[in-house]
Amino acid sequence: MTMLPCIPDPIRGRVHGKRAVVTGGASGIGRAIVETLVAQGAHVAIFDVSERDGRELADSLSTDDHTVTFHDVDVTVESSVRDAMAAVERDHGALEILVNNAGVSGPGEPTDSVDYAAWQNMMAVNVAGPFLCTKHAIPLLRRGRGGRSIIDICSIYGLIGNADAPSYHTSKGAIRLMAKTDAVTYAPEGIRVNAVCPGTIMTPLNMKKGKEHPGGLDAYLDAMRAQHPLGAVGDPIDIAFGVLYLASDESRFMTGTELIIDGGYTAQ
Numbered sequence: 001m002t003m004l005p006c007i008p009d010p011i012r013g014r015v016h017g018k019r020a021v022v023t024g025g026a027s028g029i030g031r032a033i034v035e036t037l038v039a040q041g042a043h044v045a046i047f048d049v050s051e052r053d054g055r056e057l058a059d060s061l062s063t064d065d066h067t068v069t070f071h072d073v074d075v076t077v078e079s080s081v082r083d084a085m086a087a088v089e090r091d092h093g094a095l096e097i098l099v100n101n102a103g104v105s106g107p108g109e110p111t112d113s114v115d116y117a118a119w120q121n122m123m124a125v126n127v128a129g130p131f132l133c134t135k136h137a138i139p140l141l142r143r144g145r146g147g148r149s150i151i152d153i154c155s156i157y158g159l160i161g162n163a164d165a166p167s168y169h170t171s172k173g174a175i176r177l178m179a180k181t182d183a184v185t186y187a188p189e190g191i192r193v194n195a196v197c198p199g200t201i202m203t204p205l206n207m208k209k210g211k212e213h214p215g216g217l218d219a220y221l222d223a224m225r226a227q228h229p230l231g232a233v234g235d236p237i238d239i240a241f242g243v244l245y246l247a248s249d250e251s252r253f254m255t256g257t258e259l260i261i262d263g264g265y266t267a268q
């Protein structure tokens with residue numbers, strides 16, 4: 001029989017004292033996740049290829065109470081992930097939270113027109129990245145205290161299809177099932193694994209996509225708002241609040257599922 005962890009004391013912080021790795025934490029959704037976890041008491045290691053933004057963020061959030069470090073990591077390169085996890089181990093000894101957030105948008109062409117190298121590049125970041133980070137985080141999570149949680153940032157396009165970027169949706173479908181299988185695999189050790197599925201969130205990734213849209217960013221945003229029943233697109237903090245819940249022991253009885261935060265997009 002496994003004992004569930006104690007529920008957290010919200011006065012001290014919902015993830016007080018937990019040690020976290022957030023990939024892609026220098027920008028967009030990852031940045032909001034880093035800020036939210038730190039505000040709720042966690043120590044955070046940012047893994048990202050964007051060194052300047054990542055270091056600035058880490059320096060701005062680090063205090064005597066919270067360690068926030070930046071690690072120049074390419075999640076597609078196993079030695080890079082392994083070395084950074086070793087540095088986290090030296091700094092903190094163990095981990096309680098891993099957020100696999102780093103991701104790129106994929107080729108926008110239909111399958112019969114997609115360049116294979118572009119497909120492989122996107123799969124490397126969106127699928128191999130979470131695999132490698134999970135692989136090398138598990139030994140540290142095994143030594144963590146209390147509840148341990150992995151959160152894989154998926155997408156509504158891990159749940160449903162759309163003709164706009166088929167290979168990106170394929171990558172997110174893979175991550176959704178990786179979260180479920182890892183959840184079952186590591187449940188006996190008390191390590192929970194869940195996916196978060198955002199709808200359209202205004203981040204640099206989506207601004208780039210919007211600018212390439214026929215009619216430009218405004219036309220893209222109008223089209224996106226119309227597809228979300230709430231009539232709006234989301235902000236990074238909307239996803240960060242969901243991640244905070246899954247990272248904290250408030251969600252101690254939740255594993256192998258997906259938290260959909262999409263303004264009603266997939267309810268239709």
Ligand SMILES: NC(=O)c1ccc[n+]([C@@H]2O[C@H](COP(=O)([O-])OP(=O)(O)OC[C@H]3O[C@@H](n4cnc5c(N)ncnc54)[C@H](O)[C@@H]3O)[C@@H](O)[C@H]2O)c1
Nearest residue numbers: 024027028029048049050074075102103155200201203205
């Ligand atoms: N923005 C959305 O609407 C939306 C919707 C659904 C899912 N998502 C997912 O959310 C996650 C974050 O997206 P975002 O919109 O914040 O994007 P973003 O481009 O703002 O941030 C992505 C971060 O990942 C980092 N990154 C990219 N490749 C990397 C690599 N190889 N190694 C390490 N870091 C790398 C980037 O440097 C950047 O800091 C992605 O997985 C994305 O697929 C986003």
